[in-house]
Structures are given as C-alpha cells and as structure tokens.
Amino acid sequence: MHCPKCHAQMHTYNRNGVQIEQCSGCRGIFLDYGELEALTRLENQWNGHQAPQAPPAAPAYPAAPAPAWGAPHGGHGGHHGHHGHKRHKSFGHMLFSS
C-alpha cells in the first residue's frame, strides 16, 4: 500500500491487535475504520484515570524514535514475542563481531 500523501511505501504495524499502516516516507499513519476507537479504548484501559486529554493516536508511535527504514518495532508482543524470537545464537554472535 502506498501513502496517499507522499506515495512512499506504507508498513503495517500491529499495536495490541490494532493494525496500523505507517508511511516509510512522511511517517503519516493510516487507520482503518474503527481502529481509532480501538486505540482510544486501549489507551483508556492502560491509563486509567490518568491524562485522558492525550491525543488518541499517541500510543501508535514507538517508545523510542526509529529510522524510516527500520523494522516494525515492538508490534508483536515486544519483549516476549518478535524480539525474543529473533534473539537467537546468531544475534548473540553478532553483538561481538566486526
């Protein structure tokens, strides 16, 4: 899928079961019907009584900035899913080699 604004490739991220398309060019985000409401609902569950005035799309951004060419981050269960899965021997070796 291509971004309607800048026509760069859009990448799919999964945020707690909500599919989000983010543009690799302008970083714009495309939400399908109902996804904004799903995000808002999730955010309210997490934040409880705290800061309900935050923009609803805020949780869609990664915790730390990443480059446009980066792999989708943290969208597969973070600590215990995607990353843990890839964190095998080969990466352990890579940490120590030139």
Add this chain to the structure above:
Amino acid sequence: MTALLPALTAQAKLRAHRTPDCACDAPHGVLADRPDAMVVRHADVVAKAHAPGTPEPALTARLAAAAHPGLADTLLAPLSAQPARLHDRLVTLWPYGAPVDRDDPDAAPWEEVATLLARLHRTPHAGLALPLPPMRGPEKAARAVARLRATAPHPAASPVERAWGVLPAWARDEAPYPGPPHLCHGDLHLGQLVRTPADRWLLIDIDDLGTGDPAWDLARPAAWYACGLLLPEEWTRFLNAYRAAGGPAVPADGADPWPVLDVPARALTVQTAALAITKAVAGERALDEVEETFVDACRRMAAVPPDLAPTGTK
C-alpha cells in the same frame, strides 16, 4: 604464517614471566585467530599480531593515544609504547582483561559501554601525543562491500548494493568526513570492552581508532535496534547513558537522535549484510533469519535515501 602462533606465544610468555619457554599453568590460550588478527594470552599478558600490511606510523599513533594518561579511564593502556615486528606482522602487548560474557547477551553492559564512548568522544584529540589518522569505520564498510563484490553472485547482493549506493560519499570512504572530527573507536561492538582486575570496564582494540563522526560508534547498536534485534529498552538504556555522560554525538536535550545516526547506522547495516552474504556464500549455506533481517533493512533503505529520510517519529 604458521610460525606466527608459537612466536607470538613466546612474546606473551617473555613479557609475563621473562622467559619464552614458560611452562607454567597460568591461564593461557589463543583468544582470536582471524586473517586480520591473532591474539594470544599467557597469564596477565595478551599479545596481538595486527593485520598484515598495518602501517606502522598509524599503529604507533593509535598506541600512543591508548597510552595517554588522559584516556586511562577509557582505553586499555598497552604494555609497550612501540609495536614490535614478528614474522612481518606488527605485534603489541596488553594487560589481560575479562571480556563480556558472550553466552549472556541479556547481561550486556550497555550503560558502561555508552559511558566509555561518551568519555572517548569528549576527549580532545588535539591534545594527544601524536596526530591520529581518520577512524576506519567507513573504510571497513567499504571493504565489506568490496568483499561482497568479489564473491559469487547472490540474490541478496543487489538490495545491499542499492542501499550502499544511496549513502553519501564520506560514509562510503570516498571523501573525508565533512563534520567536526571527534576521537572515535571506529569498530565498536561488545567484544571491544574488557573488565580489568581493578573491576573497571575499558575499551580495547585500537586498530580503527581515529578522528571522525562519533555517531559511527553508536551506529552498530542503532542498526541492531532499527533492524528489530536490539530491544527498545536496551537501546534506550544505551542512548540515555551516553547522553547522561555528556556524549557529543547526539543532541543532549532528548531530541530525536536519528538525524545524526541515520547515515552511520545505514552504513553498518550494509556492512553487516555484505559480510553475512560473503560468509554464507563461502560456507555454501543460506542466510539465517538474523542475517536476512539486515538484507530486509537494506531493501527498505534504498527506497528512502538519507537526504529524503524523515527521521524521528515526532
């Protein structure tokens, strides 16, 4: 070449116990045996034979930097100020330090390595005894791409070439670094720090030390993070510790670091992918899942050249 190992071992024994024929039962062994370096340990002494063709003036300047008192809490100091010559190789002697545990990457000392880098980058290189050559990060990336080109054709080579092609000339070692030069390690990874008997972490391996873009030293962890291999928490720990120690490579105020990390992290992703393909071809095997991750990142990079790349996510 085969005579190098016993000769190097004799050098380490001579320095450790004043005899080349020491047969004591102190810890000893070959720490590395690669085309570009042979490293042996005997008791508290490590002897390193540097890559064939290493220029002596450059190595001597780098050795002098490691011996400089201003870097005593950053770089491991050598045991001798001059490299020795042994079988056409330059040899240096070092005190032994314990490396990071390779079998426990979760215990990697991210804060410590970040703090050491910040300290290194803050050191004024003009105050060192001898002028240092440029750090060799871009040269190593260019060499990895040259090796890829010299190897048999592989389907993953073309995305790597395309990602390389969109990098600026300085990152491809075709022009000097245009920014203000800082003292840099040049080849940072977790094998590049050791813990001394005094329980202090220090950086080792001065072969690529020199002046250049300090962001290059952060770029390997940055690339691992961008490729989805390093956990966001680990990357954040590393980056925060670097900032807390006053590291000059990234904006100190918590602003997005990617405008400065983008080019070096791309270059190291290309380097990693190029070496992975070269090794896979030599080993007649397929790329593993982690290696594919770097090739995939190269594919995405080519579509977003650095000068167009929006960095950061607000």
